[in-house]
Amino acid sequence: MVKAPRFKSSVRRSRSDRRGPDFFRLATGAVAGVVILLATSIAFELLRHSRLSIDKFGLRFWTGKIWDPVSGEFGAFPFLWGTLYSSFLALLVAGPVAIGIAVFISELAPGRLRRPLAFLTELLAAIPSIVYGLWGVFVLVPLIRRLETGMPESLRTLPLFSGPPVGVGMLAAAAILAIMVIPFSSAVAREVLRAVPVSQREAAYALGATRFEAIRAVLFHGRTGVVGALLLGLGRALGETMAVTMVIGNNPQASLSLFAPQHTMAAVIANEFTEAADQLYLDALVEIGLVLFIVTLVVNALSRLLIWSLERRSRAIPATAEPSSASSVEAA
Numbered sequence: 001m002v003k004a005p006r007f008k009s010s011v012r013r014s015r016s017d018r019r020g021p022d023f024f025r026l027a028t029g030a031v032a033g034v035v036i037l038l039a040t041s042i043a044f045e046l047l048r049h050s051r052l053s054i055d056k057f058g059l060r061f062w063t064g065k066i067w068d069p070v071s072g073e074f075g076a077f078p079f080l081w082g083t084l085y086s087s088f089l090a091l092l093v094a095g096p097v098a099i100g101i102a103v104f105i106s107e108l109a110p111g112r113l114r115r116p117l118a119f120l121t122e123l124l125a126a127i128p129s130i131v132y133g134l135w136g137v138f139v140l141v142p143l144i145r146r147l148e149t150g151m152p153e154s155l156r157t158l159p160l161f162s163g164p165p166v167g168v169g170m171l172a173a174a175a176i177l178a179i180m181v182i183p184f185s186s187a188v189a190r191e192v193l194r195a196v197p198v199s200q201r202e203a204a205y206a207l208g209a210t211r212f213e214a215i216r217a218v219l220f221h222g223r224t225g226v227v228g229a230l231l232l233g234l235g236r237a238l239g240e241t242m243a244v245t246m247v248i249g250n251n252p253q254a255s256l257s258l259f260a261p262q263h264t265m266a267a268v269i270a271n272e273f274t275e276a277a278d279q280l281y282l283d284a285l286v287e288i289g290l291v292l293f294i295v296t297l298v299v300n301a302l303s304r305l306l307i308w309s310l311e312r313r314s315r316a317i318p319a320t321a322e323p324s325s326a327s328s329v330e331a332a
Helices: 003-049 051-057 077-108 111-126 129-149 170-195 198-206 211-221 223-238 242-247 265-275 279-331
Strands: none
Touching (some): 077 211, 077 265, 077 279, 129 242, 170 242, 223 279
């Protein structure tokens, strides 16, 4: 007769114990749902406030090359081109440098230098973009102007190097973006390399590998995280506004030239949003924000697909190695 109440109390306790994890799961799921709701609401508001431009231009807005607020003709292709061109040029320059910094700090630097170097790279990431822009105007632009004026005329006839030697242009924007991207990518890549197990390095040295070959093995083991670090830098470059606005020239013309002044989506919104005199002009600027939002989503989705494919390949490597090892045993 005495055991029944104990059984009931244990049942109540087990139910209350189950309620705790269930409530925690629901609470964390609700917080995660807020992120989805926020992204959806941003897309909805951008779509709602750019309706007039969408109805008038349609897909021609993405491919149009004329941006003339006076005549009411708006095409976003020069800004789309300038954003993607400058960002990928910056990634092309910043990627090897960021990986080199991460490898040196995590694998090669003496112990007394690792912390100061890591602190300096993280300090570069904390500098405001307006400061980078001012440095670009007073230091980087004059250097590029000297490069342009000192370039042989035979090279200046090529489409890649044509344009007025004024210093501001795509090359200055790509260079300032590369400098801004390097701290982010190198910091994440450094943490990825530090997370690689020491056993990977020890196994490489045990097989007679040199230091360079051991570092290659570490990079191969952490390649997914390194790619993620570079794509994080690309996302940083796509949305940069102030520093790029100060050095790119703000000319709504798409060009392959590194020296030609061009424009980006974030820069045109920052420059012209307060000057929009009519509703169509304002909706066109909001639609550029919508285009930038879609481009960012597409780039992030492609980066996730790339990372997932790398993860699948890394998981498939042990599975393909087992049959070869088994066949070698049978042959022995």
